[in-house]
Amino acid sequence: MRRSDHTFRGLLIPLALGVVSLAGMGVSMPSTAQADEGKIEVTIKDDGYQVKGHTTPGAVTKIFLRNEGTMTHGFSSRILKDVPVRAEGDAKEVIGRGVKSFHVDAGKVATLIFSKASKVDPATGISETQQYGFWCDIHPHMRGEFLIIETKGEVGGG
Ligand SMILES: [Cu+2]
Known part of the structure; x- marks a missing residue:
């Protein structure tokens, strides 16, 4: 033993x-x-959005939209104006009051794909974390936001 x-x-x-x-x-x-990709999950319910994850500047970003509600909901945001956004899956592109939105029917999923570069403050030369709000154009009280988090350059300039 x-x-x-x-x-x-x-x-x-x-x-x-x-x-x-x-x-x-x-x-x-x-x-x-x-550094290369970002993944944001947005679960849509009839009373609002649940957001998980964030992305980084320059990353190929995928926003996964999943409508778990009982009716069609939309995703509208300034990001749709700032950069080209490609949609895959069950998303319908609509324009309401001059603002673009993607509609997702109940029980459907869609993916929005884009890449957003760093935002540099011209006064300081420092790249800042970007905050993007989004909302449902059908039910404007439904609101959420996601972050494009700057991971370099804030300390010591990268
Ligand atoms: Cu809605």
Whole structure:
């Protein structure tokens, strides 16, 4: 019995080292991927939006719209004016009162794809995090927002 105890202990040390180095790799890898794509999930219910996630400047950003409500809801935002936005899935592009909106019927899903560059404050030269509100053009009390978070340049200028 005593001999097998020793063998077991000898194996534990290299195993523990292996776990530590794997954990170190796991920390650095996701941050590289985040620079290239952003994913924002917007769940639409009849009483409002639930927003999960954010994106970064220059990233290929996908907003996943999922209408879990019982009626058609819209997604309208200044982002639709600022950059070209491509829609995939069950989204209908409409223009109401001069403002573009994407309508998603009850139970349907759609993806909005765009890329927004950094916004630089001309006075300071510093890139700022951008906040975009959005709303339902059919039910204007429904409102949400998402962030394009600046990850470089705020400290020390990148
Ligand atoms: Cu609505």
